[in-house]
Amino acid sequence: MNNNLKNYTQQPSPEVWNKIQHTLRRRTLRRQICTAAIGFTLVAAAVAGVMLWPKAEQQPVQLTAKQSTMPKAVVVPEIAEIPALPTETPMRKNVDSQSETVPVALHAESSPVTAVAPTLEKIAQPEPIAVVAQATQPVAVPAALPPVASTMITASLAEVADNAPATPSKPAPAKATSSNVSEDTILWIPNIFMPASDDADLVVFRPRLNKKDETVSKYKMTIFNRSGQMVFVSNDISYGWDGTYRGVEQPQAAYVYVINYMDAKGLRHQRKGTVTLVR
Amino acid sequence: MTPEEKYIIDACRRNDPKAQKRLYDKYAPMAFGVCLRYVPSFDEAQDVLQEVFIKVFDGLGGLRNYEAIKAWICRIASRAAVNYLLALPHVEFVDISSPIFQDGLADMSIPEVPFDTDIFESDSVLHALACLPEKYRVVFNMLEVDDMSYSDVADTLGINESTARCYLSRAKKMLQEKLQETL
Numbered sequence: 001m002n003n004n005l006k007n008y009t010q011q012p013s014p015e016v017w018n019k020i021q022h023t024l025r026r027r028t029l030r031r032q033i034c035t036a037a038i039g040f041t042l043v044a045a046a047v048a049g050v051m052l053w054p055k056a057e058q059q060p061v062q063l064t065a066k067q068s069t070m071p072k073a074v075v076v077p078e079i080a081e082i083p084a085l086p087t088e089t090p091m092r093k094n095v096d097s098q099s100e101t102v103p104v105a106l107h108a109e110s111s112p113v114t115a116v117a118p119t120l121e122k123i124a125q126p127e128p129i130a131v132v133a134q135a136t137q138p139v140a141v142p143a144a145l146p147p148v149a150s151t152m153i154t155a156s157l158a159e160v161a162d163n164a165p166a167t168p169s170k171p172a173p174a175k176a177t178s179s180n181v182s183e184d185t186i187l188w189i190p191n192i193f194m195p196a197s198d199d200a201d202l203v204v205f206r207p208r209l210n211k212k213d214e215t216v217s218k219y220k221m222t223i224f225n226r227s228g229q230m231v232f233v234s235n236d237i238s239y240g241w242d243g244t245y246r247g248v249e250q251p252q253a254a255y256v257y258v259i260n261y262m263d264a265k266g267l268r269h270q271r272k273g274t275v276t277l278v279r
Numbered sequence: 280m281t282p283e284e285k286y287i288i289d290a291c292r293r294n295d296p297k298a299q300k301r302l303y304d305k306y307a308p309m310a311f312g313v314c315l316r317y318v319p320s321f322d323e324a325q326d327v328l329q330e331v332f333i334k335v336f337d338g339l340g341g342l343r344n345y346e347a348i349k350a351w352i353c354r355i356a357s358r359a360a361v362n363y364l365l366a367l368p369h370v371e372f373v374d375i376s377s378p379i380f381q382d383g384l385a386d387m388s389i390p391e392v393p394f395d396t397d398i399f400e401s402d403s404v405l406h407a408l409a410c411l412p413e414k415y416r417v418v419f420n421m422l423e424v425d426d427m428s429y430s431d432v433a434d435t436l437g438i439n440e441s442t443a444r445c446y447l448s449r450a451k452k453m454l455q456e457k458l459q460e461t462l
Contacts, residue, residue, distance in 0.1 A: 002397065002423055002424050003397055004397050004399075004401045004404070005316065005401060005404060005405075005424045006424055006425075007309075007312075008312040008313075008315070008316065008401050008405065009308035009309050009311070009312040010308055010311045010312050010315055011307075011308050011311070012307055012308070012311040012324075012325055012328055013325065015325075016307070016325050016328055016329050016332075017300065017303055017307070019329050020303065020329050020332045020333060020336075021296065021299075021300075023329070023333055024294070024296075024299065024333070024336060025296075028294055226322060226326075251321070251322055252320075253320070253322055
């Protein structure tokens, strides 16, 4: 029963074997690299272990010494600066205006100080000098201040720690205005087209302007097929894809389009998506 | 199984490219036939076929019984094709208890008619299969052509057995109608 179907055979196109071969080859190569890398690290670790063995006993002492000095080195300059910056409440603006010239890492440390500064001033009014002096030894701060103040300080110190690594990874805010994809209603892009259709609107794939009076400039549409090959590119919005590549009709499938353009306000837009070619 | 074929399989286990090519040449048409039964689009079936042979060459080391390699590759192909279809966003198997199923077709009284596709041309059967919705095609292929058990099908697709039965009867009905149109 159903033997014809069970034994149905069909010759695939030779490209498939090329792809398989490519994948297999890459995989064996990767495996070789991996084994080589693991071997290398093992050897290196062994060598390093042998070389550092005599020094290893002295190492921990130095390390603890470093650890105890580390927080001091970070905290001291910030809190020592506080008396120098008492009235600058809108510090953020300053920070932003300076950000083009001064390295970011500095501001990561100095900007949270604004949060610290008022609290510290209020709390430390009776003995400001004592606080600053004691603040140089981070362990001693909670003891000298009332419990609430100590938690606030530790909280703001935690902010310092949190903000410091985060800030350098942020991109510069100047670029943020140049691309705005969400509120884009200038172009209407169909998701299907049918070269064999009688309907002239369906024959070629091209985006349409939603309003007649809209204009776009620097328009570029590229279309890729399933294997990532570029099958069509156009710089004219009225020139669309008819489903052929080098004169060969492309198969029915989903194709990826990327459309870049600039609107009348000079904002760049990019639209990506898939369009289905129906035969 | 001839000694030569055994030799080829052994060489494939040692990642010998020539042997891999010979193994591919021998079994690719069969595996591609399986893929095409599940995934009618030629391009997509080729994608699945590629995945199948990567899996074959990966898993060849675990193959004990050399005689069973054909069935083994077939099974890998059908499983890969089913997985491919299940990953498609619009393919969703609904259990029979769900309210979506409460349309006129859901009666379980459809008798299990002996339905043999051998009297038709393979190509026309494949064409009719391609016209079926994915879920019916999958169930029909797994149960009728690949002779899997209801429990296996139910496990793979995440439905219960009575649902699989219902899908199969619907698939058969639709397939019969399609094929009678072509006659």
